[in-house]
Amino acid sequence: MSIALLSAYVMCVMALFAYGVNCYYMVWRFWRTYRKESTRMRERIDAAQSIFDDVAALPHVTTQIPLYNEANVAERVIRAVAAIDYPSSKHEIQILDDSTDETCAIVDEIAILLRSQGKDISVFRRKKRQGYKAGALAEGMQVCKGEFIAIFDSDFVPNPDYLRQMIPPLLADEQLAFVQARWGHLNTQHSVLTQAQSIGIDGHFMIEQSARAFNGFFMNFNGTAGVWRKQAIHDAGGWQSDTLTEDMDLSYRCQLAGWRASFLADVVVPAELPETYTAFKSQQFRWAKGSIQTAIKLYPSVLRSKASVMAKIQAFLHLTHYSIHPIMALLSILTLPVLLTLDVNVPWQLMAFCMLCILIAICGPSTLYLTSQIVTQAGFKRLLFFPVLMCVGVGIALSNTRAVFEAVMNVKSGFVRTPKSGDFKKTQYRVNAPVLPLFEILLGLYCVVSLFYYIEAKQYMVGPFLLIYACGFLLVGIRSFRESYQ
Numbered sequence: 328m329s330i331a332l333l334s335a336y337v338m339c340v341m342a343l344f345a346y347g348v349n350c351y352y353m354v355w356r357f358w359r360t361y362r363k364e365s366t367r368m369r370e371r372i373d374a375a376q377s378i379f380d381d382v383a384a385l386p387h388v389t390t391q392i393p394l395y396n397e398a399n400v401a402e403r404v405i406r407a408v409a410a411i412d413y414p415s416s417k418h419e420i421q422i423l424d425d426s427t428d429e430t431c432a433i434v435d436e437i438a439i440l441l442r443s444q445g446k447d448i449s450v451f452r453r454k455k456r457q458g459y460k461a462g463a464l465a466e467g468m469q470v471c472k473g474e475f476i477a478i479f480d481s482d483f484v485p486n487p488d489y490l491r492q493m494i495p496p497l498l499a500d501e502q503l504a505f506v507q508a509r510w511g512h513l514n515t516q517h518s519v520l521t522q523a524q525s526i527g528i529d530g531h532f533m534i535e536q537s538a539r540a541f542n543g544f545f546m547n548f549n550g551t552a553g554v555w556r557k558q559a560i561h562d563a564g565g566w567q568s569d570t571l572t573e574d575m576d577l578s579y580r581c582q583l584a585g586w587r588a589s590f591l592a593d594v595v596v597p598a599e600l601p602e603t604y605t606a607f608k609s610q611q612f613r614w615a616k617g618s619i620q621t622a623i624k625l626y627p628s629v630l631r632s633k634a635s636v637m638a639k640i641q642a643f644l645h646l647t648h649y650s651i652h653p654i655m656a657l658l659s660i661l662t663l664p665v666l667l668t669l670d671v672n673v674p675w676q677l678m679a680f681c682m683l684c685i686l687i688a689i690c691g692p693s694t695l696y697l698t699s700q701i702v703t704q705a706g707f708k709r710l711l712f713f714p715v716l717m718c719v720g721v722g723i724a725l726s727n728t729r730a731v732f733e734a735v736m737n738v739k740s741g742f743v744r745t746p747k748s749g750d751f752k753k754t755q756y757r758v759n760a761p762v763l764p765l766f767e768i769l770l771g772l773y774c775v776v777s778l779f780y781y782i783e784a785k786q787y788m789v790g791p792f793l794l795i796y797a798c799g800f801l802l803v804g805i806r807s808f809r810e811s812y813q
Contacts, residue, residue, distance in 0.1 A: 328668055329668040332661060332664050332665050332668055333665055333677075335657070335661060336658065336661045336662070336665050336681070337677075337681060339654050339657055339658040339661065340658070340681045340684045340685055340688075341684065342650075342651070342654050343651060343654055343655070343658070343684070343685065343688040344684040344685075344687060344688045345644075346644060346648065346651050346688065346691070347687055347688030347689065347690070347691030347692065348687065348688075348691060349641075349644050349691070350691030350692050350694060350695040351691055351694060351695075353534055353535055353538045353695060354534060354538075354694055354695055354698050356538040356541075356542050357533075357534045357537050357538040357541075357698070358698075359542075360537075360538070360541035360542055361537050361538075361541065361592075361702075364537075364540075364541040365537075365592055365593065368496060368589070368591060368593075369593060371495055371496060371499050372491075372492055372495045372496065374495075375494075375495030375498060375499065376491065376495075378495075378498070379491060382414045382416065382417065385413075385414060385417050385494075386417070386473070386474050386475055386494065386498070387417050387418075387419070387472050387473045387474055387475075388413060388417060388418050388419070388473045388474075388475045388476070388477060388490060388494065388554075389418075389419040389420075389421060389467075389471035389472055389473030389475070389476050389477070390408050390411070390418065390419070390420050390421065390476075390477040390478070390479065391421045391423055391464055391467050391468075391471070391476060391477070391478050391479075392404055392405060392408060392420070392421065392422050392423065392478075392479050392480075392481065393423045393425070393460050393463045393464060393478075393480065393481075394422065394423065394424045394425065394426055394430060394434065394481050395424075395425045395426055395430075395456070395459075395460075395744050396426045396427060396428045396430055396744075397426065397430050397481040397482075397744075397747060398426075398428060398429050398430045398433060399747055399748055400481045400482050400599070400747045400748075401426075401430050401433050401434055401437075401481055402433055402437050403484060404479055404480075404481050404482070404483060404484065405420070405422065405434070405437050405438070405441070405448075406437065406441075407479075407483075407484045407485050408420055408479060408485060409441050409444075409446050409448070410487050411485060411487055411489050411490055412487045412488055412490070412491060413490045413491075415445050415446055415447055416447070418446075418447065418490075419447045419448075419449070419471060419472045419473055420441075420446060420447060420448040420449070421448075421449055421451060421467045421471060422434055422438060422448065422449070422450045422451065423451050423463040423464065423466070423467045424450055424451065424452050425452070425453060425456045425459075425463055431452075434450055435450065438450050447472075451463075451466065451467055453466065457568075458566075458568035459568060459741070459742035460550075460573060460742060460744075461566040461567060461568035461573035462566070462568055464478065464566045464573075465565055465566040468557065468560065468565070468566070471557070473557065474556070474557055474558070475494065475497060475554050475555065475556060475557065476554065476555045476556075476557055476560070477489075477490065477493070477553070477554045477555075478550070478551055478552075478553060478554075478555070479551050479552065479596075480550065480551040480598070481747060482513075482598050482599035482745075482747040483551055483552055483596050483597070483598045484513065484596070484597050484598070485552070485596050486595075486596070489508070489594070489596065490554075492508075492591060492593075492594045493506050493508065493553075493554045493591065493594060494554065496589055496591070497554060497556060500587070500589075502585075502586060502587050503556065503586070503587055503588070503589055504555065504556055504559035504560075504563075504581045504582070504586035504587060504588055505548050505553050505554060505555040505556065505559065505578070505581070505588055505589075506553060506554050506588075506589050506590070506591055507536065507540075507546070507548055507549055507552065507553040507588070507589070507590045507591070508552040508553060508590075508591050508594040508595065508596050509532045509533065509536075509552075509590075509591070509592050509593075509594060509595045509596070510528055510532055510549070510552060510595070510596060510597075510598050511595040511596060511597035511598065512524075512525045512528070512597060512598065512599075512600055513597045513598060513599050513600075514599055514600055514602065514748075515600065517600070517602050518602065519712060519715050520600075520601075520602070520603075520604065520607065520715070520719065521600040521601075521602060522709065522712040522715065523712045523715040523716035523719050524600045524601070524607065524716075524719075525600060525705075525709070526696050526699070526700065526705075526709055526712060526713065526716050527696065527716055527720075528600070529696070529699040529700065529703055529705065530692070530695045530696040530698075530699040532549075532590075532592070532699075533592060533698075533699040533702050533703055534695050534698055534699050534702075535695070536549075536590045536592075537590055537592055539590075539641065539645070540588060540589050540590035541590075543635065543638060544637070544638050544641040544642070544645075545578075545579055545582050545629070545634070545638060545641065545642045545645065546578065546582075546588050546590065547572075547574060547575040547578040547579070547645070548574045548575070548577065548578045548588070549574060550572075550573075550574035551596075551598075552596040552598070556586075559581050559584075559586045560577065560581070562581070562584050562585075562586065563577055563580040563581040563583075563584050563586070564580055565577075569620070569624070570617045570620035570621050570624060571613045571614075571616050571617030571620060571740070571742060572613070572614060572617025572618055572620070572621055573617075575617065575618060575621045575646075576617075576620075576621045576624065576625065579621065579625045579629070579642075579646075580625065583625070583628050583629065583632055599747050599748065601745050601746075602748055603746075603806075603810050604803055604806040604807045604810060605807050605810045605811065606745050606746050607719075607723070608723050608726045608803070608807065609743050609745055610745040611723050611726065611727055611730075612726055612727060612729070612730045612743075613730075613742070613743060613745075614649070615649035615652065615727040615730035615731055615734075616730035616731070616733055616734045616740070617734075618646055618647070618648065618649055619646075619647065619649060619650065619730070619731050619734035619735065620734045621646055622643075622646035622647050623734065623735070625646075626642065626643060626646055629642045629643075649727055649730065649731055650731055652723065652724040652725075652727035652728050652730075652731065653724070653727075653728040653731050653732070655721060655724040655796075656724045656725055656728045656770070659724075659770060659773075659774055659777075659793075659796045659800075660770075660773070662774075662777050662781075662789065662793060663773070663776070663777040663780060666777075666780055666781060666784060666786065667780070679788065682788040682789065682792070685792055689717070689792075692720075693713060693717075696713070696716070697710070697713075717795055717799070718795060718798045718799040718802050718803075719799065719802070719803060720799070721795055721796055721798075721799030721800065722767065722799035722800050722801075722802050722803025722804070723803055724799075724800075725763065725766060725767050725770060725800070726763060726767075729763070763807070764803075764804045764805070764807035764808035764811065765804070765808065766804075767800045767801075767803055767804030767807065768800070768801060768804035768805060768808065769804075770800045770804075771796075771797050771798075771799070771800030771801035771802075771804055772797075772801070774793050774796040774797035774800060775797045775801075777793050778790060778793040778794060778797060781793060
């Protein structure tokens with residue numbers, strides 16, 4: 328039993344070590360290619376600006392706005408899209424509204440107003456929300472006019488020059504399937520939770536997406552703030568709803584079909600960050616389950632593809648990234664039994680090796696996030712929220728563990744959209760949190776007990792890691808519990 332527990336513990340540590348080391352690798356690949364590729368992309372965009380002087384030469388663009396009960400933000404995103412600097416005769420706006428509440432009246436009112444101002448805007452409503460967001464996008468694409476399709480979720484606010492920045496790369500490279508813009512943040516200052524999230528989002532987009540796009544790795548469309556070539560969607564088999572991350576699914580199928588993808592780090596589209604712990608966990612649950620579903624569905628095809636060995640390795644680490652959460656949850660549970668079954672005589676060399684691996688694993692994402700803050704010039708005050716990011720990242724491990732196991736066991740679940748507040752909160756949208764927060768609190772208390780046992784056993788190297796685990800589970804569990812009964 329002692330050997331089995333210790334072996335499982337060491338395997339968990341080594342798995343985290345592998346994902347952590349990959350963060351250093353992504354940072355290295357980012358610095359190798361970012362300046363050269365971003366400069367080349369900017370020159371391409373600037374050189375193509377003259378095409379906007381000739382309306383007849385411009386391609387037709389359709390912008391799709393999928394909505395489902397978004398009374399707080401629907402009008403804002405529709406007005407922002409209508410204000411994009413692109414000729415109305417070449418810009419079709421599709422509002423794909425599956426709402427069942429007052430959002431419908433808001434959408435109809437603003438659509439009538441914008442139509443009277445000469446905008447080409449249509450509202451599509453389905454009798455049944457079949458396929459959720461993927462189904463809505465697919466139905467809208469069947470009748471859209473554009474050869475390029477821009478997509479915005481309801482909480483995004485594109486700038487007027489958005490299409491002037493995004494269309495030129497697609498015109499210059501006929502093999503580009505889509506171009507993804509970087510997500511910005513509308514409500515970073517709302518709380519410590521949104522501050523922490525903003526660091527995580529910056530790291531993903533600025534470093535990971537840049538490194539993937541500029542080094543020939545598989546990259547994903549992030550579901551919004553990107554522009555697609557309609558032909559590429561057709562060639563890849565169209566939108567499919569058998570995973571909760573239809574964006575990642577289509578992205579990989581498209582690149583497996585021979586298309587490429589690109590990323591514009593200089594084009595920033597501000598968006599809302601989830602403001603509650605239950606909303607954030609709901610979003611992460613969907614992303615975790617969907618990415619593992621996509622891995623199960625498509626990674627065998629990636630292995631059979633002609634992609635490079637490193638591209639295949641990166642695809643595996645990308646698609647299975649959320650598997651670190653069940654590993655973290657298991658590690659937190661195993662720590663105390665390992666100590667007790669070994670009768671406190673844990674070889675210090677082995678413990679030091681494990682702690683070194685964990686330290687390297689933890690510092691990997693931190694290095695990635697720090698690099699993103701330097702590149703985006705976000706300011707060093709943001710570094711104060713690194714501990715919160717670490718705690719929240721650990722605290723959602725139990726929720727995401729459930730997501731991963733549901734994906735592996737092929738348990739079906741609906742697409743639960745993340746509640747948004749908007750500038751003026753009209754409707755209180757909530758995510759129902761069942762008993763999971765209680766288990767998070769219990770696991771946090773368990774980590775506290777484990778911490779005391781290790782301190783008593785004078786195994787001080789484990790202390791900081793158990794402290795992070797305890798703080799993370801207790802923070803997320805207690806806040807989620809409170810939000811459920813407010």
